[in-house]
Amino acid sequence: MKQYIYILALALIFSSCSSDDTSDPSNSNPSNFSANTTDLRFDGATIEWTDAIDPDGDNVTYAIILEGQEIASGGTTLVYSFSGLEPETNYEGYVEARDGNGGTSRADFFFTTEPEVIIMNVEIEYRSWTGAGGYGIVAYFEVPAVDNAVSYFLEILDYTPDVIPSNVGRTYSWTPDDNLPQGNNVGSGASHLVEYTPGIYHANTSTSSGPLSGFSDVENYYASIVANAQLTITVGE
Incomplete structure (x- = not known):
């Protein structure tokens, strides 16, 4: 009986680990892309980026990370405007392309807000x-x-x-x-x-x-x- 319980516990653990791992070993990451700043303000900035093409034909969405914090995700547009920032301050971050199957690629950006x-x-x-x-x-x-x-x-x-x-x-x-x-x-x-x-x-x-x-x-x-x-x-x- 004890052996049966032990085997069942192992099966449950394995099942849990398998369900949490959604990445596909055969999945390809979205292609490399680039981001740049198109507008600077004293309290914000606007960034744009090129399209990331997924080799597997997956739908790509984008997440915006600024100073280590994810502030937006799930979008498909190629532009984002920041607001509520501090004047004359250096900021850095990146745009992450996600294919929904665990594949990602990223484009870094940095800017300094205006006085x-x-x-x-x-x-x-x-x-x-x-x-x-x-x-x-x-x-x-x-x-x-x-x-x-x-x-x-x-x-x-x-x-x-x-x-x-x-x-x-x-x-x-x-x-x-x-x-x-x-x-x-x-x-x-x-x-x-x-x-x-x-x-x-x-x-x-x-x-x-x-x-x-x-x-x-x-x-x-x-x-x-x-x-x-x-x-x-x-x-x-």
Whole structure:
């Protein structure tokens, strides 16, 4: 009786092992193929790959592995887009072709995500000051500092009423490390860039000064200016 139980146990173990092994010794792996990155973003990337042909005519599906983690499988398309990634970060992984009978082949890929870019519109403002000697007034675009910013780029898109030479198309660029004029420094004229207060940048477009008798008319003109600019901020580590 004991011998019968022992033989039965062996049979069950052998049967279990056999059912778990789905690979076919005569099965051929899908052909070699290649993958490449076609689009990079600060929070993602897109990869494409060539078709893996199975010599046995099996249907091939693809799995996507990124940083050792399988994040998609069972697909038949030849493109995949990653999202939710970290900016300025190196990633590597591979696409695995599977024929459903245990045969596989793989194509490696790697990429580095772009720096984060913030794009926004800012509108024109003006500030003025008066004293015994007269008045001063300046029109400007205000840009607050952004944490981990690497660079700033501002381009004027619209400006009404405009002057000659035109303000439209004028650009300003700077980095947090630039040694900019401080405080209420308006420079010698238009296109002057200052750090008005710590962490607040002013891209000046025009300035005026004169006796107090003319201040009211000049202020009305500055108040009538309607203008906007596109601000692009590159953010890094």
